[in-house]
Amino acid sequence: MSSEDTGLPEGWQVRRSNTKNLPYYFHAATKDSRWEPPAGTDTDKLKRYMAQYHSSRSISSAAFSAPEGKIRAAHLLVKHRDSRRPASWREPKITRTYEEAEQLIKRYMDQINSGDVTLSELATTESDCSSASKGGDLGFFAKGDMQKEFEDAAFQLKKGEMSNVVATASGLHLIQRLE
Template sequence: MRTPDVRAVFVRALSACPPLALLRVAACCAAACCVTACGTLATSPSWVGGGLAVAAPVRAAEEDAALAREQALLASQPKEIGARHILVMHDGSKSKPEGIRRTREEARARAQEALVKVRGGASFDQVVAEYSDEPGAAERGGDLGVFQRGTMVKSFSDIAFSLKIGEVSEVVETPFGFHIIKRTE
């Protein structure tokens, strides 16, 4: 007895189907084919770590946990704060004055030097006057007033809102340069 040609049987079955059913049959057959014949699309090799069936739920759970931590952190912080800052700019800084010619590394070193002075007991106003490149910073003592989280760039806000009143941050980089932030309220 001769075994029927699988392709011929499949083609005859498909030609008898209406167009919408044909699409369903084709999708179902393609999925069955991948599951049975070419396991690389349906699953990954064992050395990959379990394939999509294992990795995707783990990744989704990690993302959900990170989102929950972020939301809890934001809920625990005030809606608005007051802060002062020292801004040291470099030749790649956004909105820099014309006279700034230092490299990014030189700016980082200068900001670190200013931080050492502040932490060593120097007046924040004096260090602002000596180190800050922000126009008008010396006259204001680096005061930014009271602002909400979305007012400042994210990297600045994240640090500023995490500080306690009177606390001074480490050096923080933003597109505008390097900041030293002191929370005031």
């Protein structure tokens, strides 16, 4: 892929981690690798590229069975400048305020609730979490594996249900229980 296709600066490419099965950014000449896109990235082009080539919306939930005491959920994360790590695969430095993040995630919630788009589809291009490459799918987790606010909301949901906006130290989430 050329840099025009990915939106990455010259010499950078998207690769997939063998251990985490997540995309990361690599510069072959310098051997630099990082989870966040490098400075100078055209984020709109990168979002389109990631949605086309690094989305796994086609993962069938039938391929998974819930381990005892665990649930499976997907989420869409919107970070703000006061998040514990205000950077993501989409933006190397997140500067939006909490209020701006809240408006954005509520707009996403409205789009999902109207049936225009699924949480998985939106998470693929809009989530500030690296799980975006999997449509926001976080896999299975047990109590104690996630931040308390996230976990409390996720475990209260029935299969297929989506939460209201959930605030954690990471940012603002919409959570959908898958299993």
